[in-house]
Every structure is written in structure tokens, then in C-alpha cells.
Amino acid sequence: MLAVRKERYNQKLNELKDRVVFLESHLSWKEEFLSNRVLKKAVYKEFQEAAEIISDIIAMIVKDCNFSVEDDYKNIEIVSNFINIESIKNELKSINGLRNILVHPYGCESKMGYEVVHSIVVGNGVRGGGQRINDSLAYDSITSFLPAIKKFITLVEEWLRKRF
Numbered sequence: 534m535l536a537v538r539k540e541r542y543n544q545k546l547n548e549l550k551d552r553v554v555f556l557e558s559h560l561s562w563k564e565e566f567l568s569n570r571v572l573k574k575a576v577y578k579e580f581q582e583a584a585e586i587i588s589d590i591i592a593m594i595v596k597d598c599n600f601s602v603e604d605d606y607k608n609i610e611i612v613s614n615f616i617n618i619e620s621i622k623n624e625l626k627s628i629n630g631l632r633n634i635l636v637h638p639y640g641c642e643s644k645m646g647y648e649v650v651h652s653i654v655v656g657n658g659v660r661g662g663g664q665r666i667n668d669s670l671a672y673d674s675i676t677s678f679l680p681a682i683k684k685f686i687t688l689v690e691e692w693l694r695k696r697f
Contacts, residue, residue, distance in 0.1 A: 577635050
């Protein structure tokens, strides 16, 4: 059973690494990102999937450490007791918040409480619910979150080596 669970973690980590490679290779030119609707949608979708994979991995860790799985934000807090994510904890929460805004740009602001993520819900790019996404800030945020995502991957891999 442990081998199957470890393989599931590795599958999720490989999917996350794939998303990071895509994002890094498609976020080199901000002007192109801002002017190319198809590229924007692709980047937003890949980022959304990366955020969801991170949430899945965190929930798996919570469960495997014999805790009840909570919402994404509480799960990050729980995991910080088992993996030293303190240096990226706020980024992980902001990644989840940005994912929520990109998927549901209406009504997410109050749950997050992060100014950078909250400020993305204004500006250019019409989205559902009459709200708008500031694509320039979204680009900057996604780009700035990539190092935290890479660090998360490394920390989980280290935890897996010790655990399994």
C-alpha cells in the first residue's frame, strides 16, 4: 500500500513539474502574454491546474499524517507542522487565492485577504460576474510564484524520502 501511495505522490509531483515547465516557457514575454488571448487562457489554465495539484498534494499529506482534511488554507497550516513550508506558506495561500480568482473572479476577495491577489480583480480583461482581471498583475503574480512552487516540490520530495 505504501508503494502505491508513494507512486501517487510522484505522479502528482510530475504533473506539477510539467505545469511549471509550461509556465516558465510561456511567461518569458509579458507583452506577448498581454496581447495574446489564447496564450493568456493557456497560462491561466496551467496555473489553475498547478494550484489544484498543490492543494491535492497538501490534502494527501494531511490525510497521511492522520489529520482530517480541511479547506485548502487550513490544510496548508496543518502541513506546516510536518514540512518546513514556513518560507513559502503565504505564497501557497496566495497561489490558491489567485487560482480561485482566475476560476471564479466574483466573491473570492474576502476569503483570501491577500492584497496582491485581491488587487488582481480590477483592470483589464473582462471576466464573469462583471469583475475584471488585471492581466498584468496576474502575469507578475504567476511569475513571482514559480520559485515557491519549485521549492514546494523540493520540500515534498524531501518529505517523501524520509516518510517512505
